[in-house]
Amino acid sequence: MWKILLVEDEPFVRHKLLKLVDWEAYGFTVAGEASDGEEALELMQRLRPDLVIADILMPRMDGLELLRQTRRAGLDSRFVMLTCMGEFEYARKALELGASGYVLKLSLSIPELSEMLLKIGEELSASRRQRHALLRQEFDRYYPLVWEAVKAGQEAAPPAPPASYRRLLMVSCIGTGRPLLAAVLEACPQDAWPEEVWTGSFTADGCTTCFFWSDGSLRPPGKLAAALPVQAVACGPVPPGLIRAEWSRLYRQLNDCWYEIKGGAPADGSGAEPAPPSSAGPDAAGEPKLPPVWVMEKEIVLAFAQRRSADMQQTACAMWETLRAGRTPFSLVIEKAERLMRTFAEIGNQPPSGPAQRLREAATHRELLACFLAAADEMQMHMAAAEGITTNHPEINRVLEYIHSRYAENITLRAAARYVAMEEHYLSGLFRLKTGETLISYLQHVRVKKARRLLRETDLTVNEIGRSVGFPNDNYFIKTFKKWSGQTPGAYRRDEREAGNSVPSFRESSENPKR
Structure with a gap:
């Protein structure tokens, strides 16, 4: 009105x-x-x-x-x-x-006055839409500046807001699954507030925050955070000059919610309870010290690429516990999970949008780990299906599955023959008949293909990649890689990164066995 x-x-x-x-x-x-x-x-x-x-x-x-x-x-x-x-x-x-x-x-004349009211109402609506569009653009530039100060822990006063409101109320939640502002306005419609309220929201680093600005008392109708369908924390109303300090306090409270710490941050904003000793160090029982997080990330990538699901899950659980022990900010934990998922997608040549979205919907550290492991398993199943490792012979299919799942191990013709209970000479001829190449040649083909993906999509060294795909030494890896790719691993990585998203030097379709 x-x-x-x-x-x-x-x-x-x-x-x-x-x-x-x-x-x-x-x-x-x-x-x-x-x-x-x-x-x-x-x-x-x-x-x-x-x-x-x-x-x-x-x-x-x-x-x-x-x-x-x-x-x-x-x-x-x-x-x-x-x-x-x-x-x-x-x-x-x-x-x-x-x-x-x-x-x-x-x-x-009432008709004359009524006509004037209609005209002025339309003018006011048009003016408000234009003013709000400009103001929204200014606020959209303002929120990221304050958020960067919050993340950096800066004590300096934030820039002045683009409009001179007297009071500010904020509501924050973890995740971006459902627009928080829409949920807040559904719980507390704007016409239920005792005064006009300017609203806005900002989402970054796995956190969504809604802002309510007003010149009035800004007292919400009912308990705002309790009425929402997501776990949220709220503060205010406060003077706008306290936006950085209050946003920082909400961020600390959300971090406690993320790690499911009972009690949360104290009301005075002094922060959470002290973190327990990091599990990255040796405990009283003399357990071995866990490697740094960046080392565990690298091990997770290698285990995924080699389809060692159990090892990948075990290392991921250890990394999650290390992050929890250090109370790593939840935005950084989500960032690490998304970075790993993007690497998985690149290794498996799959779009990461679906699994990445599910990660964003996790509301706790524990839920994120469950989503991460489930998404990794799903991507590994898609990788196996995309390999096309089937022929019209069931025993050869078993050998192909054996090669693709254990290519990093010491696979020989004798080991494969024992695996399917066949005579070596017979298996060698049958494998060549069904796939068009020898078993050792096919194995090298698979290993080089895996190595090319790791060279393109990771920062692992050439030595680490060679050993991770099954080559016992650098010379053998470089010689075999050059045989299949026409260049050394280092030259291949350099050319691929210079070319960006270039077409691989051999077509993926040529690697599938004949049907």
């Missing part, structure tokens, strides 16, 4: 306007009344009406002077002037000062 202030020194005229006009039908509500310009000016400072309907001739301060004083004070309320027949010159002067129109008091 647009707010109206009626300014008229004759009570009869004010009463007539209140009685004859259905203000709400045109989107207006009468917020106040005044009998002269001085009283009206004081009310305008407090009520901030959208439209002022004022008599031109009044005692103490007339309508024209009220209009002048309003513009000098920086108030942008629209004006409609009430005038008598002999006061047309005053009405013309009011139009020059920016009034939207005038109405004759004697006739007081």
